[in-house]
Amino acid sequence: MMDARESPDNILRKIQQEEKKARQGKLKIFFGYAAGVGKTYAMLEAAHEELAKGTDVVAGYIEPHARPETVALVRGLEVLSPLTVPYKEMQLKEFDIDGAIRRKPQLILVDELAHTNAQGCRHEKRYQDIQELLRAGINVYTTINVQHIESLNDIVASITKVIVRERIPDYVFDDADQVELVDIEPADLVKRLTDGKIYAQAQVGRALQHFFIADNLTALREIALRRMADRVNKISLRTKNEKKDDYYTKEHILVCLSSSPSNPKIIRTAARMADAFDARFTALFVRTSGFDATSKENRDRLEQNMHLAELLGAKIETVVGENVPFQIAEFARMSGVSQLVVGRSNTKSGLFHLMQKSFTDQLLVYLPKIDVHVIPDSNTPVLRLNFMHRSRQRRESFHLKDTGITLLIFAITTAISLAFDSWELTDIAIIPLYLIGVLIDALKTTDRFHSILLAILNILTFDFLFIEPRHTLSAYDPSYGITFVILFVAAVIAGELANKVKIQAVQAAQLAYRMRLLLETSQMMQKATSDTDVEKIMADQLVKLLNRDIVYYHVDHVQNIGRLMAPIVYEASGHFKEKEALTSPNEQAVALWVYKNRKRAGASTETLGDAKCLYLPVRSGDDVYGVVGMAAQQHHVESNEVNLALSILTEGSLALEKELYNKKRQEMYLQARNEQLRSNLLRSISHDLRTPLTSISGNADFLLNNSDKLSDQQKRSMYAGIYDDSMWLINLVENILSVTRIENGTIQIHKQNELLDDIVYEALKHVNQRRRNHNIRFEAPAEILIVVGDARLLAQVLINLIDNAVKYTPEGSEILIKARKKADKIEVTVADTGAGIPNDEKKRIFEMFYTAERSVADSRRGMGIGLSLCQSIIRAHGGTIYVKDNVPHGTLFVFTLPAKEI
Incomplete structure (x- = not known):
């Protein structure tokens, strides 16, 4: 086993x-x-x-x-x-x-x-x-x-x-x-x-x-x-x-949040159950259309209950809908809830209790397979108090504009009904017209009062204008009384349904807007290419989502670890009246505390609650990448707003974490590359510099001790050897210094118009004297060629290419330098007639510290940096360099440079 x-x-x-x-x-x-x-x-x-x-x-x-x-x-x-x-x-x-x-x-x-x-x-x-x-x-x-x-x-x-x-x-x-x-x-x-x-x-x-x-x-x-x-x-x-990697508890406790005074008792009971079962704990709030008109007292109590649930370890969730039991049941099914905790509902009495099932009964119908725990409480308010409050809300929402719309619809439907009557159409054509008017009124006005008012006006007008005896409110046929009642009930029901459709459309639009904004945030984060882009996306999306001024504090993990950068304000109102207040020293101190402690603080919290903003850390694990402040001086920051903000901040923290890891990976890559460069350089110096230095010191010592025994020809030969080795070392050191400057990014390129012939002749002057054993020839072009570049660096390119040709070709070989203008570029070619370069080596010939496996004309091998330096210089001038075969034998090095019109 x-x-x-x-x-x-x-x-x-x-x-x-x-x-x-x-x-x-x-x-x-x-x-x-x-x-x-x-x-x-x-x-x-x-x-x-x-x-x-x-x-x-x-x-x-x-x-x-x-x-x-x-x-x-x-x-x-x-x-x-x-x-x-x-x-x-x-x-x-x-x-x-x-x-x-x-x-x-x-x-x-x-x-x-x-x-x-x-x-x-x-x-x-x-x-x-x-x-x-x-x-x-x-x-x-x-x-x-x-x-x-x-x-x-x-x-x-x-x-x-x-x-x-x-x-x-x-x-x-x-x-x-x-x-x-x-x-x-x-x-x-x-x-x-x-x-x-x-x-x-x-x-x-x-x-x-x-x-x-x-x-x-x-x-x-x-x-x-x-x-x-x-x-x-x-x-x-x-x-x-x-000790169990696959451990998972199947218990999931759900408690319903409300502004009821008895809700804290229900939350505590659910928390004890979650504690006893070691279960997931979720608190759900169903936001209905009437929530916006809720009193401040109820809003504050709801916030307190949400805060209590958070303290007891619950995850706060919010859904939108009118049918509260149905929304709770749908959430419970989708989230895998095993037990539901609610308060006992005694909010319906009398006729309402007979007409509709209680809240608890509806939940039991919707959730036959989930345990529903009902917590009794005698302090739950009765429904008639809610009706009184809703009536007060309706009176407060009575607007002149809605009344005008109602009267206009009434006038239009009455005018059309009179036209139908003049055409001798029956009542059957007029009654649906009035019902359509009630539906339109329910969709265009903001409350139910105007729909009911229009229904009453329609019945009275229908009786007065179209029922015999006309121009009275009585009727010969007693059956019209039932017709009026049916017409009124149908109008009220139609208006109520239309009103619900309108509310649900608004809620669906709000939900769709938020979902689209969150999806858009995710897509934009994926396309962001820097920390600044990610932070701006977060702030802009928060402004769109919450319609609040946002203050962002950047944390520079590269240069300023432990310090917050200066705050940036993203305004929602279109002006900066509150900018100084939102970025005061006190506010910055709160943001600094949030960064150091990795916890929220400020307005709407128990920590530094006098601040003008609610501050949230942009964090992933224990790492904080920034601090976001949401202005709260205008109105209270609700829990659902915080949850939405956290969704965006989570996306942002992941994107910032990715950017930070990319930077660290790039730094590690550069460090590894520099370390490799250093080790290769040291290895090459220890090996390749030893030969010329030994030659120089040996020749110099022999000359010092045996000068009188040597002929002039022998002395001249030894002097030439010392000079050749010294020039080789000078050229090598120059290449090393240039490579170092390029790697560090400190090299300065002074571009100006230069005559190509002058650059070539200057390079030929610096080529070491071994060229006397080779036939080095420059075919000057018939036209004047002017390049845009740094003459000193371009001459170094030619020196390296010529030295490379001298090194890998036998004595007496020809090295030809040619130049011509090709479109808007000048093409320079350095050709030799040596043995050539194998195809598999051509791909790596410009790599740092790469030396071809070929016999060298003298005892010195290069360090493999000359051609790499050539490539870096040419690319810095906006040109290209490549190698190809010289027909019938030999090698061609070709590079291009930007041309300047004369």
Whole structure:
């Protein structure tokens, strides 16, 4: 049986997680079920133990207790000075997070994890301060009671009859590195209370009558013990699941969001279920057409409920539609939801309950295979209150324009009906005409009121003008009464249906616009060629999608790591009235905090909420590529807007990550190429320079020691050898320096009009004296040829080509240089009559450090940079260079240069 081995991806993921944990501080929570159980005392005792081990310990904030034992334990610890915050003519003492980060001890004590900070502090909640400390690599000890855990809040409130306002999300408790339960018997706790060790004597009596009741304490203790057991079980499950690469839970809990006051209880219940089943947790909001007219109170409550769901670990989703139960059911089916949590619906009463099934009944019909959990609540508002509110909305939406449209349609349909009557058409032709008028009115007006008004006017007019006796509101035939009722009901139903079609068309158009914008963003991101393009696409698409001013902060990962660049404002309103306010030093400080902490902050959040923008990091994993600010001073940023923005930012972060990786890959390629160039250069220098230097030094030494024994002819020969070797070295060094400048991009090309003949003759002067053994000839062209280029570099090209021909051809060979004008180019040819170059070598002849495997005329082989340098110079001048065979034998090097008309 083969051993089951972990996959490399899983191992890599674990290594990355361990590295991330190693960079972060460790959190230890001292957990109790009520005040006075000894959490702070236990925390201080543990701190003294760490201090005795040599750990750098600082008391960041200890809640001022009038308890002698606790106060005594604070002595001996370094105490951080509190932050003084003015509030309503008072001076409040708060934890100084900036002072703690500056001090940066190994361990800091911060009491009361669930505390709500005073207005003006960076974070709204103390647990957010502690999270920032952990990200800074500081270990934290803190305390909390069971009633402060968010998902347990309603259970504790039902027991103690006290609603705790200061709460923390469950993940803060569950993700702690260590939780120590501080337990005491309820009877002992009551005794401590009566002895005055918890509260002052004046508060003891009231506490014993309300919170510190034996039944309450026992129940709270049980809840605390169960919560600790749940945490241990989660850790055990997490450990088991980490060993299974294919682990996947099929449970998916869906909770419905609304602005109902009872919705938080439903969310907490669903969160506890998701926690117990270790399931995916999603919160869904169905946006109907009436949402835009919802009161500010309901909007704020909905935002609070969405925020609560996010704190409890839910993923927020929004769908659009009129039939709420159907939209929920469709989402549940498409998303693989296994359990649905809703509140009990008692919003229909009387006639409405008989006419239509309840909300819950409709869900059960739509979702026969999904478990639906109905949470009872007696505080759910009844429907008639909603009708009163909707009627008020209708009165507010009464517009003169809609009234004019209604009256115009009424006049037109009446005029046509009179024409039908004059043509002696029956009532059957007139009644549909009035129904068509109601349909048109429903499509053209903004509310249902005008459709109903037109239906009433049509019935009265039909009775007055076309029913006998005419010009009265009575009828001889009593059956017309039923006709009028049917006409009115048909008109109302037709108008209602037309109104729904219109609303659904608007919603579909909005949804299609958003989907098109997101698809367009993805396509544009794929075509972007730089960081700047990606950032501009993100900002422009956000402006289109949200119709808000956008501020973008670029992060330069190449040159300015750890710094935000200057903000760029993309306006939606067409003017920059708010530009200075959106880019003030305070706003830039918020953006910098978002970049460093990789979390959202600013308006609509609990961190630096006084900012004028909501700031979101453009991030992928732990890497932040930029910060986006969405202006929120005009109106509140809703959760669905944030979700849409995150969709665009996710696309942008992936594109920026790709661009960054491309840059790094290019840098690595250049580094590898430079390293290869360096190694080849060193290898070539060590080998190829040794021969001429040895020759020069040997000849010079022989001349110094044996000059009187040599004839003039011998001396001249040795002098010529020294000169040839020196010129070869000079030419080689010149090539090396030119290649280095080209590789570094520091070479400067001074282009000007040059006579080609002068460049050729200048090159021939610098060709080493070995040319005397070759027949080097320049066939000057009949016409004057002027090239555009750098004469010094072009001469170097000719020198290299001639030296190459001299090197690889035997003595006495002919080297011919020719030039001619071809269209708008000048073509220069260097031809030799040597052995030629094999076809397989022609493809690599211009590569750096490539030398042909041919016999060399002398003992020196080139370094393989001369021809590569020629190619670089010619290309820099906008020309081309290539090699071909010289018929009947030999080699032709041909290069072209831009020509200048005389």
